[in-house]
Amino acid sequence: MIRSLRRVADRRRQADGRYGWLFSPYTGDEMVAIDCETTGLDTRTAELVSIAAVRIQGERVLTSGSLDLRLQPPASLRGDSIKIHRMRGIDLNDGDELGEALEKFLDFIGNRPLLGWCIDYDRAVIDRQLRPLFGFSLPNACLDVAQLYLREMHRTRPQLEPTVNFESVAEALNVPVMGRHTALGDATTTALMYIRLKKGALTTS
Amino acid sequence: MVDMDLSQPPFTLLDDSGRERVVRGVDLLYFNRGEIILDAGQPGEFVYIIHKGEVAELDPHAPSDQARIAHYTAGDLFGAISILKGSSRYRFKVEQESLCYAMPKTLFEHLCDDYPAFADFFQRGLAQKTRLLAERRAESGVNMAGFMLARVSACMRAPLIVEATTSIAAAANRLNESHADSMLVGKDGRFGVVTKTDLLNALVMEGATQARPVVTIAHFELVSAAPDQYLFEALVQMTRHQVARVVVVEQDRPVGVVELTDVLSHFSSRSYMVSLELEQADDLEALARASARLPELVQALMAQGIKLRFVMDLLAALNGRIVDKAYQFLVAPRYRAQSCLLVMGSEGRGEQILKTDQDNALIVADDSDWPDREIAMQRFTETLYTLGYPPCPGNIMVSNPAWVDNESGWRRTVTRWVERRDGASLMNLAIMLDARGVAGDTRLLDRVREHLFASCSHDELLLSYFARAALHFAAPLTLFGTLKTPRHGIDIKKGGIFPIVHGVRTLTLECRINETSTLARLAALAEQGRLEADFAADLGEALALFIELRLKQQLAQLDGRQNSDEPNLVVVQSLSSLERDLLRQALHIVKDFQQRLTHRFHLEY
Numbered sequence A: 001m002i003r004s005l006r007r008v009a010d011r012r013r014q015a016d017g018r019y020g021w022l023f024s025p026y027t028g029d030e031m032v033a034i035d036c037e038t039t040g041l042d043t044r045t046a047e048l049v050s051i052a053a054v055r056i057q058g059e060r061v062l063t064s065g066s067l068d069l070r071l072q073p074p075a076s077l078r079g080d081s082i083k084i085h086r087m088r089g090i091d092l093n094d095g096d097e098l099g100e101a102l103e104k105f106l107d108f109i110g111n112r113p114l115l116g117w118c119i120d121y122d123r124a125v126i127d128r129q130l131r132p133l134f135g136f137s138l139p140n141a142c143l144d145v146a147q148l149y150l151r152e153m154h155r156t157r158p159q160l161e162p163t164v165n166f167e168s169v170a171e172a173l174n175v176p177v178m179g180r181h182t183a184l185g186d187a188t189t190t191a192l193m194y195i196r197l198k199k200g201a202l203t204t205s
Numbered sequence B: 001m002v003d004m005d006l007s008q009p010p011f012t013l014l015d016d017s018g019r020e021r022v023v024r025g026v027d028l029l030y031f032n033r034g035e036i037i038l039d040a041g042q043p044g045e046f047v048y049i050i051h052k053g054e055v056a057e058l059d060p061h062a063p064s065d066q067a068r069i070a071h072y073t074a075g076d077l078f079g080a081i082s083i084l085k086g087s088s089r090y091r092f093k094v095e096q097e098s099l100c101y102a103m104p105k106t107l108f109e110h111l112c113d114d115y116p117a118f119a120d121f122f123q124r125g126l127a128q129k130t131r132l133l134a135e136r137r138a139e140s141g142v143n144m145a146g147f148m149l150a151r152v153s154a155c156m157r158a159p160l161i162v163e164a165t166t167s168i169a170a171a172a173n174r175l176n177e178s179h180a181d182s183m184l185v186g187k188d189g190r191f192g193v194v195t196k197t198d199l200l201n202a203l204v205m206e207g208a209t210q211a212r213p214v215v216t217i218a219h220f221e222l223v224s225a226a227p228d229q230y231l232f233e234a235l236v237q238m239t240r241h242q243v244a245r246v247v248v249v250e251q252d253r254p255v256g257v258v259e260l261t262d263v264l265s266h267f268s269s270r271s272y273m274v275s276l277e278l279e280q281a282d283d284l285e286a287l288a289r290a291s292a293r294l295p296e297l298v299q300a301l302m303a304q305g306i307k308l309r310f311v312m313d314l315l316a317a318l319n320g321r322i323v324d325k326a327y328q329f330l331v332a333p334r335y336r337a338q339s340c341l342l343v344m345g346s347e348g349r350g351e352q353i354l355k356t357d358q359d360n361a362l363i364v365a366d367d368s369d370w371p372d373r374e375i376a377m378q379r380f381t382e383t384l385y386t387l388g389y390p391p392c393p394g395n396i397m398v399s400n401p402a403w404v405d406n407e408s409g410w411r412r413t414v415t416r417w418v419e420r421r422d423g424a425s426l427m428n429l430a431i432m433l434d435a436r437g438v439a440g441d442t443r444l445l446d447r448v449r450e451h452l453f454a455s456c457s458h459d460e461l462l463l464s465y466f467a468r469a470a471l472h473f474a475a476p477l478t479l480f481g482t483l484k485t486p487r488h489g490i491d492i493k494k495g496g497i498f499p500i501v502h503g504v505r506t507l508t509l510e511c512r513i514n515e516t517s518t519l520a521r522l523a524a525l526a527e528q529g530r531l532e533a534d535f536a537a538d539l540g541e542a543l544a545l546f547i548e549l550r551l552k553q554q555l556a557q558l559d560g561r562q563n564s565d566e567p568n569l570v571v572v573q574s575l576s577s578l579e580r581d582l583l584r585q586a587l588h589i590v591k592d593f594q595q596r597l598t599h600r601f602h603l604e605y
Helices: A002-014 A079-085 A098-109 A119-134 A145-156 A166-172 A183-198 B016-025 B080-085 B105-114 B116-137 B145-149 B168-177 B196-205 B231-241 B260-267 B271-280 B284-292 B294-303 B308-330 B333-337 B345-349 B373-386 B407-420 B423-433 B443-456 B460-471 B492-511 B518-528 B533-558 B577-601
Strands: A030-038 A048-057 A060-070 A114-116 A142-144 B027-031 B036-038 B046-058 B068-072 B091-104 B161-163 B182-187 B190-195 B245-250 B253-259 B339-343 B360-364 B404-406 B436-440
Touching: A030 A079, A030 A098, A030 A119, A030 A183, A048 A079, A048 A098, A048 A119, A048 A183, A060 A098, A060 A183, A098 A119, A114 A119, A114 A183, A119 A142, A142 A145, A145 A183, A166 A183, A183 B027, B016 B091, B016 B105, B027 B046, B046 B105, B068 B577, B080 B105, B080 B116, B091 B105, B105 B116, B161 B168, B168 B182, B168 B196, B182 B253, B190 B196, B190 B245, B231 B245, B231 B260, B253 B260, B271 B284, B271 B308, B284 B294, B284 B308, B284 B373, B294 B308, B294 B533, B308 B339, B308 B373, B308 B436, B308 B533, B333 B339, B333 B436, B339 B345, B339 B443, B345 B436, B360 B373, B360 B407, B360 B443, B373 B404, B404 B407, B407 B423, B407 B443, B423 B443, B423 B460, B423 B492, B436 B443, B443 B460, B460 B492, B460 B577, B492 B518, B492 B533, B492 B577, B518 B533, B533 B577
Parallel strands: A030 A114, A114 A142, B161 B182, B360 B404
Antiparallel strands: A030 A048, A048 A060, A060 B027, B027 B091, B036 B091, B046 B068, B046 B091, B182 B190, B245 B253, B339 B360, B339 B436
């Protein structure tokens, strides 16, 4: 509710700006799977380390034209998160500045619907960075693949208590996990999961 | 971030930046089962690399049993040929839901332009496939190229030159001594040729005496060739002049003779030359030289695509001759006549392509009198070792007194084995059943085998004990009938060769078949109606496939290309998709056979 009110406000404010087109409804057939690696799990403090986005066109995952951004090392980059995404400060030294990266990201995704694994988290982190710099939050429609999976499971196998963790869902959908805990790998895997779900992987098997 | 395995050809032909372009340029595609990725006649837009899943290549115009052209699984690549040719000739259908990388046509073409080796790989793939199809059409796919390019000097033999004054009788002796068919007679600086046929005609048709000089029947109009001419030119000359040999002349001197048989055997990979060398060997060193050439012969035969069973037959015959010759050199004729040397195990079955351990035994006649038998046998084993046959680790050799006995002793031993029927005895029975006499009086072996059949073939209990070993190793197939793919490879000896060989051996014992080669046994079993002819043929083909796979590994090892010392382990992942498909089918036949054995010999428990 608050989000949609905000979106309306953002839209009015941006209507004549550079990003006004992001607010118009999308009419194509593509979607974008996104994933971020961050320095923590708390949306209020976590900062972005890398962002990846992969377009999906029908049943094809367009990995050839994917976006994989690495950012300048944020101040909160510490040992515990490095253990997960394996990006050390040094690896990020040649990364993009936050503002530039977000600009590239916005240009890449456009007004296409977004797709992600627990996308609310990624969106919250991105929005927190986006708002001070650009003055709006991501206006795109979002689809959470984890929720989609849960819903499909409830519909096809109501008797089961499904476990929703990334690896086990990938296995259940017979999707290879590519490069886990790299932004692009997770985004690609999520895209594949979505395609499998759309093709009725759960209903047929 | 794409998890592509680019460590396999053709991607190894690219450099790092090329591989980077591949990784950046591919898309991912999902296909459900039964979907058609590319239909016949459609233009190719992508090169597909399978990440997971199975895709079949089908010929939509062929009857359903021959429709399948190839089968692709994880890591395989298809669609390249469709791009090169403009449109697809066949239909690619998804057999198991698949995740594929799709490389766009433009990227593929750019890579082909930038990396000639990469482009070559696909051109060659095309040629290989075409050849495969051509071979399927005409079973006799013999590679002519090697033959066409051989020079005369590669296959000529030294001429046998005699003086003009030599008599016909002496000439005939010389011919026999040197195992030749023709000789040259020199007279006043010119040379004439005399063949065995000439001698025969002179003696029989013209009534010439044996003392007549051979020069009177020589032909001085020689059909000649130069050493650097192509061999096929020599063949053309022979055909044109209707003769069976040409004389090789260099600077007006005869330097060699090329016989028609030489040309033909050169054509069939010099097999005749090796056997000739074997026959002509008159001491152990010459024999060792000839025997060292066998692996090379096998390689040449296999390279020419000669069917494996003919290679096996040839090699069994040659190995038999080597052992026989060695036996002749070491054992006096008197003792040879009263004994029979057996080769056993795979050599007895004639399935040993490259030389392995010597498995042999000796049967001596009951009334023989052979004082230094043990010493002679010890020497024989050592001699075989120098000829390149390593000793048997199980000590089944004539140097071991347990495998040398007289005929009645052997009968008693067989009876004892039959009564005891524990693991070792059953194995010994199996070894004895595969024994083949190579030297001496083979009737001794026939009588022992007759005794073996008489004491076993009606003993149902013994037969089922005997058959059980064939089920000891299960075929390496998964529950869903696909190949198991452990990283160290599947053991085709345990999973494929042994069940077939032993199962067939059991049936042979039951049906009292004297053959020792598994393929001949299968033919005999089919003739007796014990197995359906189709099934027997399938089993034979499956066995040939396994042996061929093993042989390839052994040859690779011989070349030093592979240093694994386990030729029985076949790493499925490294096979081509066609081989993989064949292997899977062959293992299914093995499984089927094991089930039949279970049923026949009541081995369900």
